[in-house]
Amino acid sequence: MLCFTLFSLLFLATTTALNFDWEREQLTGEDAARNQALRFGSASVTATSGSCKIIPRDAEWPSEDDWASFNNTLGGALLKPKPLASVCYAGEGYSAAKCDQLKGSWAGMNLHSDDSASILSQWASGNTCTPTSQPDSNCTQGGWPQYVVKATTVRHIQLAVNFARNQNIRLVIKNSGHDFNGKSIGGYSLSVWTHNLKGxxxxxxxxxxxxxxxxxxxxxxxxxxxxxxxxxxxxxxxxxxxxxxxxxxxxxxxxxxxxxxxxxxxxxxxxxxxxxxxxxxxxxxxxxxxxxxxxxxxxxxxxxxxxxxxxxxxxxxxxxxVTPLASSSIRFSTTPDRGSTAPPISTETFWAGMRAYWEFSVAICDAGGLGYSFIYPNSSIPGLTFAVSISVPNQTTTEHRRFVRPLLQKLNDLGIQQAMPIVGRSLTSPSSYEEGYKHEPRHLSKRVLGETTGHTMIASRFFPRTAFSNTSTLESSHLAIRHVVEDGSLTFHGMNYAPTLSVSGNPNNAVNPAFRTTVLHAQAYEPNAHWDGQAPILSHEALTQRHERLQAYMEVWRDVTVGSGSYINEGDAQDWEWKEAFFGSNYDKLATVKKKYDPEGLFWAIGGVGSDEWEIRDVDGKKREGIVTQDGRLCKVGL
CATH class of the missing domain: 3.30.465.10 (Uridine Diphospho-n-acetylenolpyruvylglucosamine Reductase; domain 3)
Structure with a gap:
């Protein structure tokens, strides 16, 4: 059994610039040296741990007493959370009332953000414990961590890092859980929850x-x-x-x-x-x-x-x-749309309107603005709706009306009735967001990346300026987007922006080089990748099929954006070309930095630098096929 001591709370003067009091509460070398499991590591050490991270069935896994002692060193900050939906399953924690309450709040991101383990896209956990009306079905820990350190000091983080590294336990990091791919969770892991580090x-x-x-x-x-x-x-x-x-x-x-x-x-x-x-x-x-x-x-x-x-x-x-934003919203649809007074239009007219928008969208970027849009299928009557919020910094309402007028004129010329929209001004976010998206399904609205959990699979691609620079490339890009929406029945989410080096202050950082040339960050959502409160949970085989289908449609976008990339935070971590897509020419340098500061590969995130050196296997070490979910053990590739 591991022997732990209760460390004194020390406020240390160091050469590191510390911004908050809780950053000064650190683990000392003297205290760490008292126990092998908590000793600091060395950047010069090469990887020496076993071929796989240990799991509870292994003899090396810490005993209950060991975990209790570790909790003692943490001052009670160690949690052992059950999956949120465990209240829906027969057993000690079962409560039909709590289960119904959970189902009602499941789509709200606050529930998952405030939980010590839960994240936005639940499918990544392996779907081993989701809200259910059948309490006799199975709920297991799956891809959720075994233990969580609720960090409120730097010392908590240091203890978790040292303990996981020295014990060969998988370590994961959760902040707020806005995670589309499962980077913030891991089966049989110790998680560091940074959500409560405030200031x-x-x-x-x-x-x-x-x-x-x-x-x-x-x-x-x-x-x-x-x-x-x-x-x-x-x-x-x-x-x-x-x-x-x-x-x-x-x-x-x-x-x-x-x-x-x-x-x-x-x-x-x-x-x-x-x-x-x-x-x-x-x-x-x-x-x-x-x-x-x-x-x-x-x-x-x-x-x-x-x-x-x-x-x-x-x-x-x-x-x-202070940089006020002037903003307005535009909508049009092939079916009656309660979010617009314009009559429905034909499918061909709809796509002619989309082409007009793509042509105009470059001007939004050049004005320093943002075009935030969706193309989504209507839920009751087959058809499509387009909604966009256009916001531009430091424009007056008069200037903004003048700015969007050419687009409105073009749409009207195409037979898409558009009146001059109401222009709002605000300090921090476009005031037209709420107005532009208030009639949409919650999982498709502005909140899909912030306040509402969609649990969908996501893939994305940067469309560079060259993709809209002439008639030929504009048409190719337009048709590629149309194909993914129409043929694939995928929801489209687009953001027109251009964070060029010049507007960004010419920074020297590791941002994906493809970011610097983009004028459209295009995303596609695979529907029903996870329980949405109504649809059945998909099997691993079905998830794999959905993922392969999504990647096949991304190939259409890759073909018209050769040499570009994808946004790591809002892309498919299992993208067929993930290294080039997320990091481009920066990858080799990033891998060198990774090896220097983390030679043992302690920090592992799917789709992250160095992630190809590890893989998720079954508990018995068997290699898995298909889409990667986090309900397995982490093992070194080739060992």
């Missing part, structure tokens, strides 16, 4: 560690969510880059994968604004990363993907002057 502060005259930047800045903790950033914007009369979904943890995968917003074409991505990072690396040590210190890690953290290089505890980012 945010504005400095109107911040100077970066190297002195290269002086000006507005915001420091925020790992658990800060977008709505907290938006609140600070209003309070301090400034703008910072946050996610559109209010519950998104903005220091997690959002920032580390790029991070787009309403200001993407005007100020760049969230990763472009980072001035300094404090993090815990795979050796359990606290490091600061900026231009002058750990510069390679600083480069990788900003765009190289979450859950891969370390656990960020706080960041410092640039802020900007």
């Amino acid at each position: 945010i502060a504005y400095d109107p005259s911040y100077t970066s560690p190297t002195g290269s930047y002086t000006g507005r800045a915001v420091t925020y903790a790992a658990g800060v969510q977008a709505y907290e950033g938006s609140t600070l914007m209003r309070q301090k009369n400034m703008v910072m880059i946050v996610a559109g979904g209010g519950t998104v943890g903005i220091a997690g995968g959002f920032l580390q994968g790029g991070g787009h917003s309403s200001y993407t074409s005007y100020y760049g991505l969230a990763a472009d604004q980072v001035l300094a990072i404090t993090a815990v690396t795979a050796d359990g040590k606290v490091v600061e990363a900026h231009e002058g210190e750990n510069a390679d890690l600083f480069w990788a953290f900003r765009g190289g993907g979450g859950g891969t290089f370390g656990i960020i505890t706080s960041v410092v980012v640039k802020a900007f002057p």
Whole structure:
């Protein structure tokens, strides 16, 4: 049995810039050395652990007493959560009333964000415990972690990292759970939950560690969510880059994968604004990363993907002057649409209208704006509806009306009746979002990436400027999108933005190079990938078929966007060409940084740098076929 001691709570003075009091509560080398299981690692150590991460059936798995002792060192921060839906199944925790309540709130992201383990896309867990009306069916832990450290101090994170690494237990990181692919969960794992690490502060005259930047800045903790950033914007009369979904943890995968917003074409991505990072690396040590210190890690953290290089505890980012957004919405449909007064149009007229929009969309990007759109099938009568919110920073209402008038005129000329829309102005997000999408199904609305769990499979592609630069490429792109929507019956979600190097301040970071040339971030959703409250749960075989079908349609988009890529946060982590799609020419350098700071591969996230060195197998070590879900054991490839 492991012997643990209750460490004293020490507030340490270090050379690392610490932004919050709870970052000063750290594990000392002296305390860590008292127990082999909690010792710090070494960046020079090569991988020596077994071929697979251990699981509860293995003799090496810590005993219940060991876990209790570990919890003692954590001050009671160790959780052993059951899946959310376990209340729907016969057993000690069964409650029909709680199950009905759960079903009613299942689609709301707050439920999953505030839970220690749950995430947005539940299919990635293996669908082993979903809400049910049949309590005698089976509920297992599946892809959900065995234990969770509810981190409220840096010391909690260090203890979790050291314990998992030294015991050869799989480690995962969950922030707010806005996860389309299962990066934040893992079967038989120990999870670090950063959601409760709070703190945010504005400095109107911040100077970066190297002195290269002086000006507005915001420091925020790992658990800060977008709505907290938006609140600070209003309070301090400034703008910072946050996610559109209010519950998104903005220091997690959002920032580390790029991070787009309403200001993407005007100020760049969230990763472009980072001035300094404090993090815990795979050796359990606290490091600061900026231009002058750990510069390679600083480069990788900003765009190289979450859950891969370390656990960020706080960041410092640039802020900007108040930048109001003028916005309006446009809708048209082939069927009667309660969200529009325009009469229904024919299918060919609908797609002519879409072509007109694609042609206009480049101008949205060039104006520093955002086009946020959906093409979705109507639920009751076969047909299609298009809805878009167009927002442009620093336009007056008069300027915005003048800006959208050519598009409206073109649509009217095509027989798509459009009146001049109401133009709204707001500080932090387009006011037309609510108006433009209030009539849509909840899983297809603006909230699909923020406030409502869709549980769908997602794939995406960046369409570069060249895809719309002339009649020929415009037509090819238009037909490719039409094919995926019509032939594939997939829901389309598009964001027209252009985070070029020039608008982003020419940053030197690991953001996917394809981001810099895009004018359309196109996404396709595979419906019914998971329980939506009504449809039956899909088997693993059916999920595999859906995934293969989705990737086949992505091939159509890849054919017209050769050399481009996909957004790691809102793409298919099992993309057939994931290295090129998510990282492009940055991959080799990112892999070098990964090996330097995490030589044992402690941080593993599907579709992340170095993820091809590990695989999910059955508990008996048998290799799996088909789509990867997280309800298995993590093993090294080839061993």
